[in-house]
Amino acid sequence: MIISPNFGVKLLRPTAASKLSRNSPLVNYALNGLERCWLPEHRRWSHIYHLDGRASPNESVPGSDVFYTLNVLLGMSRVAGIPAGIDLPETFRRNVLQLTQLPVRKHAFGMALWSAAELGLEIPEPVKCELRAILSDESGWRTFRAQDLGMLLTGVVAQARAGENEWWRHARPLYRFLKERFHSKSGLFFDAPFGLRRRFSSFATQTYLSIACYQYGEFAGEASALVMADTCVRNLIALQGPQGEWPWFFDAVSGRVVDFYEVYSVHQYGMAPALLEWAERFGQRGSRDALVRGFNWVLGQNQLGRTMLVPELSLTLRSQVHKGELTTKAPRVLRAVKNAWLGNGERLIDGTDVEVRLECRSYELGWILWSFGRRTDLPGLTNNCAFGGV
Incomplete structure (x- = not known):
């Protein structure tokens, strides 16, 4: 298939087929699914694609x-x-400019830094101004959740790797804040720097902060960051x-x-593999096996x-x-x-008491x-027959 300016399916042309043949079946599966999540009137992908049979499955937020x-x-x-x-x-410019006009969490600005660096694109000045304010106001970091901090630090490092050094001066203060306020003696990460809620952290908490530590540790030569990331990954594998x-x-x-x-599908096929790619690079034992087991789920x-x-539909069920x-x-x-109060460790329940969430989100x-x-x-x-591979 090829994709039109409205991101709609048209008849196959050899040039388009050749282009997509450079991808694995898994990647093309995801690209085909994203075609269904596209909102042509807004030039962006949707918040939710509902899989419950409704007439208009895309929901925009x-x-x-x-x-x-x-x-x-x-x-x-x-x-x-x-x-x-x-x-x-x-698509990047149209959407990144919306960050200054819509209610978004701080992690969206971190994603702007990260995606711009990886794509080699310039961040528009209005967004840069907002980023400067966020990164310079260290007192405001007290309201950060783990995803905010993790993505901002990852984005700053990605920009530095790409040669955009304006942001690098914020890297060490961000890392210091992470180390002092988000790292637990257990080896996992807290979800927030303060408050009763901070001890209850999600898998996403561990993923975003560990990736940030790997990124920062490698680029800055900071061994303590690599140790924190490796310890978190080792604990996660033990708890899989x-x-x-x-x-x-x-x-x-x-x-x-x-x-x-x-249990979220995106963790199994997307976010855990993103983290475990780093763990493999630094020789973390068991990381590849954990990735494969998670994906096979x-x-x-x-x-x-x-x-x-x-x-x-080339989509996935959310959870x-x-x-x-x-x-x-x-x-x-x-x-x-x-469970936290009693010191209990939770186990899986009987499968007869489990159901499926019938939706897919584009970021997945x-x-x-x-x-x-x-x-x-x-x-x-990547070439599994489930995705059209052989």
Whole structure:
């Protein structure tokens, strides 16, 4: 297929087929799925693509759409064959400018730094001004969540790698703040610098801060950052579920799992592989096996014995969740607090009490592009027959 300026499917042309043939079947699967999430009137990818059969499956939440679009563009920086009709510079500029006009979290600005560096694109001046204010106001960092800090530090390092040295002076203060306020003696990371909520951290918390530590540690030659990242990864691998499940919620003080659910597909096929790529590079034992086991969970080696792919749409199912908890977080919160208070480690429940969340989010497919766009050493995953491989 090829992609038109409206990112719609047209008849196959040899040049387009040749371009996409440079990608693995897994990458093309994600690109095809993203075509369904495209909002042509806004020139961005959607917040949610609902898989419950509704007539209009794409749901737009502007601030989230923009952040997800920057995440997708980050992934596309690693794709060999970009579909015709995707204008990366125009899509980046149009969406990054929205960061100053929409309510977005600080991590969206970190993603702007990171994706711009990987794509070799200039950040517009209004966004630079906002970034300067965020990075210079160290008192404001007290409100950062882990994702904010992790993405900002990663973005600053990515810019420095790309030769944009304006941002580098903020790297050491950001890292110092991470080390002092987010690192737990358990080896996991806190979710926030202060408050009662900080000890309850997610898998995303561990991923974003570990990637930031690997990035900063390698570029700055800071051994303590590499040690923190390696320790976190080693702990995560030890806590991985029996079928490769990456737990969702941790007590960072004790280093225990306080709730396995939801088990998110994006962690299995996208975010964990992004982190474990770094761990492999630094010789972390077991990282490749953990990556493969986690990915195979998506292919059906899970509690429900079902694939988390939707092949006819080239999309994925978002997660497996406790029955009755698709629209409420209250039971999850109570479980986490109870387990932390009693010092319990949570286990998986019986599969008969698990259901599937019928949605896909565009950034999830973006993480596939980032984690596997350049990998040729895992053909059992990237060329799997589930994605049209052989």
